[in-house]
Amino acid sequence: MAVGGFFQRLKQGLTKNRETWVQKVSTIFQNRQWDERSLDEMEESLISADVGVKATDKLMTVLRRQTPGESEDLGRDMSAKLQAAMVEMLRGSGATPRRARLSAHPWVIIFLGVNGVGKTTTIGKLAAQYRNNGKKVLMVAGDTFRAAAIEQLDAWGQRVGVDVVKHKAGADPSAVVFDGMQAAKSRNIDVLLIDTAGRLHTKVHLIEELKKIRRVITRELPDAPHETLLVLDASTGQNGLQQARVFKEATDISGIVLTKLDGTAKGGVIISIQEELGVPVEYIGVGEDVEDLQPFEADSFVKALFDR
Ligand SMILES: Nc1nc2c(ncn2[C@@H]2O[C@H](COP(=O)(O)OP(=O)(O)OP(=O)(O)O)[C@@H](O)[C@H]2O)c(=O)[nH]1
Numbered sequence: 001m002a003v004g005g006f007f008q009r010l011k012q013g014l015t016k017n018r019e020t021w022v023q024k025v026s027t028i029f030q031n032r033q034w035d036e037r038s039l040d041e042m043e044e045s046l047i048s049a050d051v052g053v054k055a056t057d058k059l060m061t062v063l064r065r066q067t068p069g070e071s072e073d074l075g076r077d078m079s080a081k082l083q084a085a086m087v088e089m090l091r092g093s094g095a096t097p098r099r100a101r102l103s104a105h106p107w108v109i110i111f112l113g114v115n116g117v118g119k120t121t122t123i124g125k126l127a128a129q130y131r132n133n134g135k136k137v138l139m140v141a142g143d144t145f146r147a148a149a150i151e152q153l154d155a156w157g158q159r160v161g162v163d164v165v166k167h168k169a170g171a172d173p174s175a176v177v178f179d180g181m182q183a184a185k186s187r188n189i190d191v192l193l194i195d196t197a198g199r200l201h202t203k204v205h206l207i208e209e210l211k212k213i214r215r216v217i218t219r220e221l222p223d224a225p226h227e228t229l230l231v232l233d234a235s236t237g238q239n240g241l242q243q244a245r246v247f248k249e250a251t252d253i254s255g256i257v258l259t260k261l262d263g264t265a266k267g268g269v270i271i272s273i274q275e276e277l278g279v280p281v282e283y284i285g286v287g288e289d290v291e292d293l294q295p296f297e298a299d300s301f302v303k304a305l306f307d308r
C-alpha cells in the first residue's frame, strides 16, 4: 500500500480516539489562556482517556515546564507541545523494534494474551502481510483449549493461503508447537507464527503451559522465540495494563500488540504502556481487515491522532 494510503487508514482507524479525547484535549486551549485551569482540564482529559496517572503526570510535568510561545494561536501551540511530549514518551527507550528483523531462519513469533484480545486475528493478519512480502509462512494452532480456536486459525490459513500445523482439541499445546518447529525447519519456513490459549483452568495453569511451550521452542532452536508478543485490547484501558504485568512477571515479553484502537476512546492507554511496562508497542490494530494491523511508529501515530 502507498504511504499515503497507509496513513489515511491509520487516521480512519483512530476515529473514535480522535473524536473523543484528542478533540477534547486540543480544544481546551482554543480561545483560552495558557493557565493553570486549562492545564488542569487537560490533565483530566488525559486521565479519562486512560492515559494513566503516571504517564499523565509525566506529560503534565513536561507541559507545565513550558511557557506559551508568542503565537497568536495558543490552542495550536499547546497541541504541538503536547504532541511532541507524547511522541517522546511513545518512543520510549528508542530501542529499535525487533519486528521484521527476520535475521533468523525460521523467525519464530509467539503470541500471548488473555481471551478475546485479538491474538488469532493478529496472527492471521500478520501471516497475510508476510506472505504478501514473499515470505514462507507457517502458523501453529497452539490454542488447543477449544475446537473453535483451531477452526478459526484454519479459516485464516485458508483465507490468506498459509498452512496451519494443528492437533485435535484437548491435545497438549507443547506437542503441537514441537510439530510446528519441526515442520518450520524441514520446510524451510521464513516466519513461524504460534497461537496460544488465552483461557485455561487457572492463571497458574496458563503460565505453566506458556513456560512449557517456551522450553519446547528453545530446545528446537536456542535463540527462539525471536519475538514474544503480548496482545492487549485497547478498549480495556488500564485493565489491559494489569494483565500485562501478570504476563510480564511470568515470561519475557519482547513487544506489545495493541488491538481495537478503532473502537475505543481509551486509546490513551498506549501512552502508559511504555511508561509502565518498559516494553515497546510493535503493532497496533485499527480494524478487522488485513491492512488494519500496522507497525507502530510514534510520529505517524501521534500525527494521525491530531491531524485534521
Ligand atoms: N475492531 C477491531 N476488532 C478486532 C481487532 N483485532 C481483533 N478484533 C476482533 O476481536 C475479536 C476477538 O479476536 P480473536 O483474534 O478471536 O481473539 P483471541 O485473542 O484469539 O481470543 P481467544 O482465542 O478467545 O483467546 C474478533 O471478533 C476480532 O475480529 C481490531 O484491531 N479492531
Ligand SMILES: [Mg+2]
Residues within 6 Å of the ligand: 119, 120, 121, 143, 149, 195
Ligand atoms: Mg484465539
